[in-house]
Amino acid sequence: MFVYMDHTATTPTSPEVLKAMMPYFSENFGNPSSVYSFSKASRAAIEKARGQVAHALNADPSEIFFTGSGTEADNWALNGTLEKAKRLGKNHLITTQIEHHAILHTAEFLKNFEGVEVTYLPVDSEGFVKVQDVRDAITDKTALVSVMFANNEVGTIEPITEIGALCREKKIPFHTDAVQAAAHLNIDVKAMNIDMLSMSAHKMYGPKGVGALYLRRGMRPENFIHGGAQEKGRRASTENIAGIVGFGEAMEILKGRLDEDKAINSARRDKLIAGILERIPHAKLNGATGDKRLPNNINFSFIGVEGETLLLDLDAKGISASTGSACSSESLDPSHVLLALGLKHEMAHGSLRFTIGRLTTDEQIDYVLEVLPEIVARRREMSPLWEDYLKSVG
């Protein structure tokens, strides 16, 4: 059985989306910037997609700017806003310890090369940022608050509406990285007080290589990509027409089935979580529960075993999953997210993430519950850490 449970890493482009994209490779290939009538179709296709994305977020189409990725949208929002703020004498960025590297490494860049002061807000044991902490961190130098909508590793959904309201009150721009959240949750940028929001198409059954930044009317970060006058002079580069069309289509389809998907995913998620807790002793769920957790995220730590071994054992059984262990990265440190939640290093090294989605079936959930306990038990059996742990708990 092939079981793909890494939908947070990426999703397959859905057949309907691919079909919508196809005419924009070899047939309607015209450069949207060209004057002749042949290029009209390309321009129209982009504007249709802009409308589809805007509609899903309750935004105005003029507020959607297509980018090459969610990462680019994050880079633009942070760099562009801080660059602009410099002239007003503001150089302070507030973000969190659990952001994606697209935010964290951009913040590091700004700190190291642009003299920006960065506050990394802590989170509680379930991964929640406290609104009061945001309030306390704001100074008269604060140029931007950027808090992710939902965490990619543990699925915790942050109090975005409340943080947005606080930023409105303080007249500070508020950005949120919604790359994961937009694939699973209803987002209303107006009701949620969001000024800037990053998204990516390939997390929602669209193609790779296209993202978007929502910029509320009036938000004018400095440009990040310089060149031609595309995207109303805000983001240069000849448009990835097929990709943009795919994004629009994917977003419309997603929105149409979101509530139904949410219910199905949440039920399967909770079944997998309950099954693991029941069948594997000393398993620890990482992150929040219920409505405060992304409907497709399951993240556990198994004391005594290391994540990479679990991934390879699962792979041998046809299951694709993910880990926050250092062994999956280039450093010796495990996931910064799990450490921020207060996990000990050995627990963070022993983390395992399943993210379900449209490819998931009930049979697959049962299959994972059938093979995982044996895998964990076998690897624990050969672990000195497990032996020590058992002695310590008696």
Place this chain on the structure above:
Amino acid sequence: MALDYSKKVMDHFINPRNVGEIDNADGVGEAGNPKCGDIMKIYLKVNPDTKIIEDVKFKTFGCASAIASSSMATELIKGRTIEEAWDLTNSAVAEALDGLPPIKMHCSVLAEEAIHTAINDYRAKHGMGVIPMEHHED
């Protein structure tokens, strides 16, 4: 994660040799720490006359290459004298596995250190001098 392990690493990871513990082992050694995500524990049974390692077992917490390195290292020292076993280098372990990815070389170092610690434990218990341990940078 995009590490490509050799067939030998995968073989020793999926079916590790000499896993377990030895009751009343003659020498026990441990290397690594949970913070880095690797701990290796080696148990030795040594013939008192010949000083030949008659049995060796290991327990390891760590990634695939740590488990494979432990498994391979135990195979390489089984049937050798403690003097010969001391000379087993981490690069010999890595070579026997048909190589490890560069960022995983520390796993083979861990195997060498665990064996050295176990041999020194044996030597200390048997009135032989403890050999100073080299500490690798990696």
